[in-house]
Amino acid sequence: MSEYIVTCCSTADMPLEFFKARNVPFVCFHFIMDGMEYEDDLGQSMAFDEFYKRISDGAQPTTSQVNVGQFNDLFEGFLKEGKDILHISLSSGLSGTYGSACAARDVLLEKYPDRKILVVDSLAASSGYGLLVDAACDLRDSGLNIEQVYDYLQENKLYDHHWFFSTDLTSYYRGGRISAAANLFGTMLNICPLLNVNQEGRLIPREKIRGKKKVIEEIVKKMELNAKDGLDYSGKCFISNSSCYEDARKVADLVESRFPKLDGKVMINSIGTVIGSHTGPGTVALFFFGNKRTD
Template sequence: MKIAIMTDSNSGITAQEAQQLGVTLLPMPIQIDGQMYLEGIDLFPPEFYARLAQGADVSTSQPSPADTLELWDKLLEEYDQLVYIPMSSGLSGTAATAASLACDDPYEGRVFVADNKRISAPQRQSVLDALALRERGKSGAEIKQRLEAASLHSQIYIMVDTLHYLKKGGRITPTAALLGSALNLKPILQLQAGKLDAYKKVRGTKAAKAELVHALEAKLPCLEGEGKLIVQTAYSGSDELGAEWNEFVQQAFPQFQVYSTVLPMSIACHTGPGALGVACVRELPID
């Protein structure tokens, strides 16, 4: 049985990496000043952050059902089954829309939407797990079940460098943003059970970095599962910032090989540039 693996650009997987892995990538739509772009197709980080700095009105939306089905139809001409791994249903309606589409003919029993509550680097790991499961001969239904059963075996913490974008998106009040900026507060968010929530507020970037590492250290022993633990970093903005952050985390966790990725634009449009993230995830044991 030939099984295709598909994900979206929220995984941090680039078009080039998707081609190398043999994975199909659905680009996420980003709207800037009323014009729609596709992440990694006609919109890339340098232009995205330049437009943010210019004060552009930036928002995200779901991929259209037509674009999703077009990819499915193309893949099902060559493959018997398809496993689609979208971003967490707690952050977008993308997974729910796809699951609904998969219930109709001719997709029922051939397309399996695995909602395992992840985004960014942990979502990327889900794709790698799916590829490994496929190599061991697992069916689309089995891969979906294994991924969803491990949905809580990951954790993300993100520090927001500026409150401007949280205020602009209506996630905090202008008064709270003004006070937070005056006190140099750096909010730390967590992705828990597939949803992004407040975790803690820390004064200053140095303290926030230390808190991110401390939070991850405390979480590592709590992650259930038998697979290898993987530590990952993510960032928004310059690659230099990302490299410095990855080195900082690598020094804090010398027992791991720390993997770095760019935060997806769907999160970065709410955090702005300068956001730093750290994540841990368990690799699925392959039996």
């Protein structure tokens, strides 16, 4: 039995079975939709199809980060069992939750001075965050101690690549990230923005590409250009999507055809309700390990 536990947030956007199989407890963000509050609990409280249909029908969900009390509740049970904790947090460039986890750590270490709570700012999101959690679990299971895994994550988290494209601009307009004119003309011209996450863990628009077929080709080209060892990349590759599985499948098929040494098949997950509150439906995100992320 491991002497420490790896924990994370629900916004790692991995299947519930993943967290169970890898023994990773997680804390849930929350979202409010149509006046009701729900947990971001991997589609259990609200199925992903229903969530994205409601957005398409006009709902505008809002989200709330994990607070200090929730982290206290998550951490303290393991501390009482005599376990140390390695918590991997959603990017501080997207949420203040990393600060909440650190605040809970500081309070609890006064109460449990013989224990360790190490908190990593993943600078990652969705299944790219999940890719980092998965790597931490591999290292834990190989016998590395908590400090060794923490050091690895700190040294390697910026090699975790995130590339996204969206075929539906509605949520970007509703959230104030693009103007009404940009939404109108972008939709008319079939513009699909291509974005990535930079070294500060922030989502950055990179290119405006016309047409779904072309943006699918372009996102895979980004992997060709940036993946570790290029077309000989032998790591894992994850994809997450918001109610556009067919588009995600096309990206996965293209990746699998061009990277024959992948570690297993591409895993396709759903973008969860918190990340999806900001992207809306129609987003595909591609994650892999590669060269170091820069601005």
